[in-house]
Structures are given as C-alpha cells and as structure tokens.
Amino acid sequence: xxxxxxxxxxxxxxxxxxxxxxxxxxxxxxxxxxxxxxxxxxxxxxxxxxxxxxxxxxxxxxxxxxxxxxxxxxxxxxxxxxxxxxxxxxxxxxxxxxxxxxxxxxxxxxxxxxxxxxxxxxxxxxxxxxxxxxxxxxxxxxxxxxxxxxxxxxxxxxxxxxxxxxxxxxxxxxxxxxxxxxxxxxxxxxxxxxxxxxxxxxxxxxxxxxxxxxxxxxxxxxxxxxxxxxxxxxxxxxxxxxxxxxxxxxxxxxxxxxxxxxxxxxxxxxxxxxxxxxxxxxxxxxxxxxxxxxxxxxxxxxxxxxxxxxxxxxxxxxxxxxxxxxxxxxxxxxxxxxxxxxxxxxxxxxxxxxxxxxxxxxxxxxxxxxxxxxxxxxxxxxxxxx
Amino acid sequence: xxxxxxxxxxxxxxxxxxxxxxxxxxxxxxxxxxxxxxxxxxxxxxxxxxxxxxxxxxxxxxxxxxxxxxxxxxxxxxxxxxxxxxxxxxxxxxxxxxxxxxxxxxxxxxxxxxxxxxxxxxxxxxxxxxxxxxxxxxxxxxxxxxxxxxxxxxxxxxxxxxxxxxxxxxxxxxxxxxxxxxxxxxxxxxxxxxxxxxxxxxxxxxxxxxxxxxxxxxxxxxxxxxxxxxxxxxxxxxxxxxxxxxxxxxxxxxxxxxxxxxxxxxxxxxxxxxxxxxxxxxxxxxxxxxxxxxxxxxxxxxxxxxxxxxxxxxxxxxxxxxxxxxxxxxxxxxxxxxxxxxxxxxxxxxxxxxxxxxxxxxxxxxxxxxxxxxxxxxxxxxxxxx
Numbered sequence: 001x002x003x004x005x006x007x008x009x010x011x012x013x014x015x016x017x018x019x020x021x022x023x024x025x026x027x028x029x030x031x032x033x034x035x036x037x038x039x040x041x042x043x044x045x046x047x048x049x050x051x052x053x054x055x056x057x058x059x060x061x062x063x064x065x066x067x068x069x070x071x072x073x074x075x076x077x078x079x080x081x082x083x084x085x086x087x088x089x090x091x092x093x094x095x096x097x098x099x100x101x102x103x104x105x106x107x108x109x110x111x112x113x114x115x116x117x118x119x120x121x122x123x124x125x126x127x128x129x130x131x132x133x134x135x136x137x138x139x140x141x142x143x144x145x146x147x148x149x150x151x152x153x154x155x156x157x158x159x160x161x162x163x164x165x166x167x168x169x170x171x172x173x174x175x176x177x178x179x180x181x182x183x184x185x186x187x188x189x190x191x192x193x194x195x196x197x198x199x200x201x202x203x204x205x206x207x208x209x210x211x212x213x214x215x216x217x218x219x220x221x222x223x224x225x226x227x228x229x230x231x232x233x234x235x236x237x238x239x240x241x242x243x244x245x246x247x248x249x250x251x252x253x254x255x256x257x258x259x260x261x262x263x264x265x266x267x268x269x270x271x272x273x274x275x276x277x278x279x280x281x282x283x284x285x286x287x288x289x290x291x292x293x294x295x296x297x298x299x300x301x302x303x304x305x306x307x308x309x310x311x312x313x314x315x316x317x318x319x320x321x322x323x324x325x326x327x328x329x330x331x332x333x334x335x336x337x338x339x340x341x342x343x344x345x346x347x348x349x350x351x352x353x354x355x356x357x358x359x360x361x362x363x364x365x366x367x368x369x370x371x372x373x374x375x376x377x378x379x380x381x382x383x384x385x386x
Numbered sequence: 387x388x389x390x391x392x393x394x395x396x397x398x399x400x401x402x403x404x405x406x407x408x409x410x411x412x413x414x415x416x417x418x419x420x421x422x423x424x425x426x427x428x429x430x431x432x433x434x435x436x437x438x439x440x441x442x443x444x445x446x447x448x449x450x451x452x453x454x455x456x457x458x459x460x461x462x463x464x465x466x467x468x469x470x471x472x473x474x475x476x477x478x479x480x481x482x483x484x485x486x487x488x489x490x491x492x493x494x495x496x497x498x499x500x501x502x503x504x505x506x507x508x509x510x511x512x513x514x515x516x517x518x519x520x521x522x523x524x525x526x527x528x529x530x531x532x533x534x535x536x537x538x539x540x541x542x543x544x545x546x547x548x549x550x551x552x553x554x555x556x557x558x559x560x561x562x563x564x565x566x567x568x569x570x571x572x573x574x575x576x577x578x579x580x581x582x583x584x585x586x587x588x589x590x591x592x593x594x595x596x597x598x599x600x601x602x603x604x605x606x607x608x609x610x611x612x613x614x615x616x617x618x619x620x621x622x623x624x625x626x627x628x629x630x631x632x633x634x635x636x637x638x639x640x641x642x643x644x645x646x647x648x649x650x651x652x653x654x655x656x657x658x659x660x661x662x663x664x665x666x667x668x669x670x671x672x673x674x675x676x677x678x679x680x681x682x683x684x685x686x687x688x689x690x691x692x693x694x695x696x697x698x699x700x701x702x703x704x705x706x707x708x709x710x711x712x713x714x715x716x717x718x719x720x721x722x723x724x725x726x727x728x729x730x731x732x733x734x735x736x737x738x739x740x741x742x743x744x745x746x747x748x749x750x751x752x753x754x755x756x757x758x759x760x761x762x763x764x765x766x767x768x769x770x771x772x
Contacts, residue, residue: 001487046627054441058518060439060512060514061467061760061763063764064468067629067763068629068633074629074630074644074645075627076764077629078466078468079467080465081465082450082465085464089464092488093479096483096485099482099486100387100482101485102482125446128445132444132445241432241462241464242461243450243458243459243463245454246450259460262460263462373464374447377450377454378450378464
C-alpha cells in the first residue's frame with residue numbers, strides 16, 4: 001500500500017450562488033487546489049468528481065463536463081455518488097487510485113448547485129433518496145427522520161433542547177469566522193437558536209443545515225510526488241466505510257448509526273490510533289442531533305452522553321475534541337457532494353496550521369472526518385496526520 | 387500493487403423486464419456472482435454499484451437500496467457513474483480498492499432499468515448527457531452524433547453501408563446464441579440489416595443498440611483470496627482510462643476517439659502487452675460505426691481500415707481478433723451501467739472456457755474490454771489474463 005497525501009486544496013464560497021453553473025463552481029475550487037499544489041491540470045493522472053443529484057446539476061453525466069472545463073481533457077474522470085457522503089467517496093476513490101499505483105496525482109472534487117430550484121423541490125429530491133417504495137411516499141423526509149432520532153435520544157438519554165442548540169451556537173460561532181461559509185459573519189445566541197421556528201419536532205430551524213451551492217477540491221499524491229511538491233504533506237492514514245439498513249424500520253436502534261461505528265473501527269485500526277489520539281474533527285451535522293450521535297458512535301464519549309459532552313464545551317476549542325471548527329454543515333452550508341471534500345479541505349488546513357483567525361485548533365497531530373449519506377446508509381471516516 | 391482477479395460472475399437476462407425493480411434485477415446478477423465465487427455477502431468487504439441515471443432507476447441514491455437488498459448491510463457501498471461506461475468505472479473502482487489493500491474481496495455490479503418509460507423519454511434522458519447548454523438543446527442525441535462519425539468515416543475512408551451491416555450481422559449471430567441477450571435466438575441476415583428503417587442517416591435500425599433492462603455483477607479478490615476461492619482466477623492485469631472534449635465541435639477529428647487511444651495505451655503498457663497478444667475482445671458497439679472505430683483506435687487495424695477488417699471476417703471467430711462474441715451492445719442489449727460489468731463477465735467466461743455452444747473463442751490467453759461513455763468523454767480499457 002503506497003502512502004497518499006493531500007498536497008493541494010481549494011474551496012468555493014458556499015451559499016446562494018445565483019446564476020453559477022456546476023462547471024463554473026467546480027472551477028472556483030479546482031483551480032485554486034491545483035495552484036496550491038503547484039501543478040497544472042496536465043500533471044493530474046485521474047479525476048473523481050462527486051455530485052449527488054443530476055437534477056441539482058442540471059446536466060446529465062456531469063463529471064465529463066466538469067473534467068473538460070477544468071483542463072482534464074483526455075484524462076480518466078468519473079463521478080461517484082453516495083448521497084450526502086459523495087464527497088468522501090470521491091476522496092476514498094482518488095486515494096485508492098494512488099495507493100494502488102494506478103495514478104500518482106489525482107483530483108477529488110465535490111460540487112452541488114441546489115438553490116436554483118425551490119426549497120420544496122430540493123427537499124423532495126433529497127427525500128427521494130429514502131426508500132422510494134416504503135418511506136419517501138409516506139413523508140419520511142430528512143428532517144422527519146432526524147426528528148425521530150432526536151426524540152428517541154431525548155427519551156432514552158435525557159438529551160435536552162438546550163444541548164441541541166449548544167451545537168448550533170458553536171457551529172455558527174466558527175462559521176462566522178470562515179469566509180467560505182454560507183453564514184459567514186452570522187453568529188447566533190443560545191436564546192435565538194432555542195426559540196427559532198419549528199421544522200420537525202423537536203428540531204427547529206437552527207437545528208437544520210441550510211440548502212447551499214458550493215464546491216471543494218483536493219489534490220492527492222503518492223509519497224514520492226508529495227515530497228517533491230510540498231514541505232507540508234497531509235497524510236491520509238486511515239479509511240473506513242460503513243452502511244446501514246435501507247429502511248429505518250429495520251434498525252435495532254434510532255439513537256446511533258451502525259455505519260459510523262463500522263467505519264470508525266476500520267479507520268482507527270488502519271491508522272493504528274484510538275479516539276484519544278485525535279485532536280480535532282469534522283462530523284456530519286446535517287442536524288444538531290447527528291453531531292451529538294457522532295461524538296458517541298465515533299467513541300469520543302459514551303453512548304447517550306453526547307449532549308452533555310457538547311454542553312461541557314468538550315467539542316469546542318479548548319475541549320477534548322474540537323469539532324466542526326469551520327462551521328460544520330450547519331453554518332458553513334451543505335452543498336451535498338461538496339461536503340465530504342470540504343471536510344478533507346478543512347482537515348488539511350487545520351493540520352497545516354492555516355485556519356483563519358480565531359478558529360485554528362492548537363497542537364494538532366491527527367484529525368478525523370466523518371461524512372454520512374442519507375440516514376447512515378453511506379458512511380465514511382478518514383483519519384489524517386501531519 | 388496487489389494482483390486482483392475475477393473470482394465470481396453473474397448476469398441477469400437483458401431485455402424488456404417489465405415490473406422488475408433495480409433491486410430485484412441487481413439481485414438476479416449479484417446472487418449468482420456470490421454463488422459462483424463460493425462466498426456469501428458477509429465475505430464481501432466493499433461494494434461498488436454502477437447506475438447511469440437516477441430517473442432510470444426510479445430511486446434516488448440507489449446504491450444504498452441495492453447494497454442492503456443483496457445483504458451488504460453495514461459494508462461500505464457506493465455508486466459510480468460514467469454514463470455508458472459506468473460499469474467499467476465500477477470494475478476499476480473495485481479493482482483499486484483491492485489493489486490498494488483497502489479490501490480483500492469486492493463486488494462490482496451494474497444495473498439499469500430503462501423500458502419502464504417511453505423510448506422517446508429514454509432517448510431524451512440519454513441525450514441530456516450531451517452538453518446541456520450547447521448540444522442537447524440543438525438535437526445532438528446519440529444516434530445523431532454517431533451518424534456524424536459514420537458520415538465522416540465514409541467520406542474520409544470509403545467505409546460502406548455493407549461494412550456497417552456486417553458488424554450488425556456478426557453481433558446478432560452471436561447474440562442469438564447467448565441466453566442472456568436481449569435478441570437471443572434472433573439472428574439477422576445482411577439484406578435485412580442493410581434495408582431496415584433509417585434512424586439517423588446513414589445509421590439504420592440495425593446499426594443501433596436497443597434500449598434494455600439488465601444487470602451484471604462480478605466479484606473481485608486479492609491474489610491470496612483468489613487462490614483460496616478458485617482454480618481459475620481471471621486476472622485483471624491492465625487498466626486504462628481516457629476522456630475527450632465535452633463539445634464535439636472542439637474535436638480535431640470525428641473518425642476516432644482520443645479517449646480510446648489514451649486508455650488503450652495505458653492498459654497495454656501496464657499489462658506489458660500489445661494488440662497482437664490479445665485473442666478476443668468486447669468493444670462498445672452502441673452503433674456499428676463505434677465498433678469499427680474501436681478496432682482502429684485500439685490498434686488492431688490501421689485507421690480507416692476498420693470497415694474492411696470487419697468485412698474480411700477478422701473480428702469473427704477464426705479471424706485475427708474475435709469481437710463481441712456475446713452479441714455486443716447491438717444484440718445482447720445495452721442497459722447502460724450494466725454494460726461494462728457485462729463485458730468483464732464475458733471476458734471471464736471466455737477465458738474460463740465457459741461460453742455457450744458456438745460462441746467459445748479458441749486458444750484464449752488474453753482478453754480486452756473497451757467501454758465508452760457518451761461520445762467518448764468516458765473511456766475505460768481493461769486487459770484480462772488466465
């Protein structure tokens with residue numbers, strides 16, 4: 001197995017990006033990533049593009065259009081899709097192409113345009129990722145599913161309204177410091193977060209990530225190439241993947257995700273590390289309850305104690321495991337397939353010590369990212385090292 | 387780089403499969419593939435599912451639904467998409483997961499349901515894979531594009547109507563012997579093929595592959611696992627990928643595909659072989675002219691001589707390079723994302739000596755598959771060895 005490092009990163013502004021196509025948005029992330037790596041598209045052996053929805057993209061088979069637009073014409077390029085975890089599937093796929101020896105330098109990018117349609121249409125398209133026969137037609141959209149998990153978590157472990165909002169406030173605090181975030185310069189106080197409009201009980205507006213447009217890109221390289229290109233390669237040393245039952249009704253529990261535990265187990269084993277060795281992470285906070293469950297399923301606190309863990313400040317800077325210090329999905333935004341790649345971008349930025357003022361995690365050696373598709377049917381955990 | 391072998395294969399019947407969902411169709415291919423490998427879903431470390439279109443699938447993010455349905459619950463599963471080359475992208479992705487050491491046993495499957503909608507709607511959905519701004523709105527559907535290439539090939543090299551139909555007749559001859567083929571037991575004579583209804587001049591009905599439902603699956607394994615599982619592992623020893631400009635108007639020539647030449651060059655180099663070392667192949671004959679161009683771009687005859695090459699019988703059994711001896715896309719059918727995996731199925735079946743009566747290629751050592759997405763924007767060449 002060849003070692004693989006991140007050697008270049010790029011990020012578009014996340015948010016409502018009216019009138020921008022997926023090609024243009026991809027270019028905003030891919031071109032800076034190539035420049036950051038000190039290379040041109042000619043140096044890239046293979047490209048993997050994450051896009052979750054064709055109707056979102058407004059282009060069939062969109063990877064070809066993007067690859068050609070950014071200069072990869074002639075090179076092998078294709079698309080991966082794992083719902084909201086598509087971006088991490090792209091990083092994993094680019095990683096395996098290099099680790100296997102098929103490529104020396106590979107691009108992983110994720111992009112989504114979502115705000116060109118109504119919020120209702122976007123919510124419906126996302127809900128269609130649920131079981132098309134047994135769940136989607138009966139109203140199990142994503143807010144509804146995560147509301148079920150929040151209710152179960154509250155009933156079983158006493159998780160509170162305030163604990164949910166604590167996660168939201170933390171993520172907005174750091175999103176406000178991230179110029180690429182959808183809610184840049186928009187912190188929120190606890191009272192506002194607790195009393196915002198109800199979306200799906202018990203989840204209110206500030207428990208839910210927004211619908212955003214955006215793109216992120218990373219350049220991965222083999223050990224030999226990485227050492228030629230940069231003095232600060234960021235190694236991806238652990239990869240894990242998991243999934244879960246398609247139908248929620250078949251699950252043994254609603255208060256955790258099997259896929260997270262499976263993926264984390266693999267990634268920690270491969271990296272030869274434990275949760276105590278990780279100093280910072282990004283997790284999939286599509287809803288505040290998802291972040292709380294992630295603390296638990298990844299092994300950073302006991303099952304049921306995630307709410308308390310957040311309230312104690314353990315996932316803020318200065319706590320045991322600073323989490324989503326770029327704003328997370330909640331405040332940075334969640335252009336579906338861009339999210340996983342944006343997590344790798346953030347891991348690299350933090351480990352390089354390049355995060356913006358007020359949001360650099362100190363003393364980082366290892367970083368973890370956890371990206372969830374649908375309601376846990378796609379799950380990827382990556383572990384990074386300086 | 388770890389060696390990777392095909393150790394199990396499965397195939398559904400291709401054709402009009404009324405009332406069958408993508409989950410059921412996938413099961414028809416994946417379950418026999420697992421049985422052929424002598425394993426169960428529990429033994430599989432990772433799954434890669436090729437599906438070209440979400441509207442074809444009638445299920446958002448369909449890989450999750452399929453993975454769970456065939457027993458991969460808990461395992462990492464995701465989707466790859468490269469238009470009509472999606473199946474080969476799945477095989478490549480599964481291959482890299484094993485070669486990199488991330489998995490020991492991986493599933494690659496491809497499935498498409500296409501006949502549940504009107505032919506007009508299916509043609510429109512496919513045409514949307516063309517440039518959504520500059521080509522699709524002006525009527526450049528796939529038959530129209532390949533008609534342009536056929537016209538150019540005829541004008542530049544003197545390729546004839548009869549030569550095009552020769553390809554169709556050969557592929558129907560062998561499709562008629564393949565029980566999984568859409569046109570099983572339906573050979574066609576030269577006069578019928580030459581005089582069928584015009585679709586897009588100069589391409590008539592018998593120059594065009596049908597719209598089909600279907601699935602194919604293969605199980606790949608590391609060298610260690612492969613030797614435990616089977617006495618006849620089929621090694622994938624060369625992989626190449628390529629692409630081309632998104633817009634056809636930007637190409638230097640319409641009589642060949644840059645992506646084929648790039649992908650073939652990589653695959654032959656990796657396998658340390660030349661065209662003369664290959665004794666059988668499957669190429670992407672979505673239209674008869676595409677098969678003729680493939681002979682040339684892959685290096686089996688000179689540019690411009692593909693039509694003559696077919697007419698001489700060089701691509702039939704007994705010729706220099708028997709091609710599409712399972713019926714090809716033309717007669718086996720083309721359920722988009724199943725096609726590339728079906729090619730790996732056929733390569734394995736032929737190299738094992740298990741092809742049905744009348745269509746076994748003799749004296750096989752090496753086999754090649756070439757799978758094209760869109761009008762060459764996605765291209766994959768794989769080389770196999772006994």
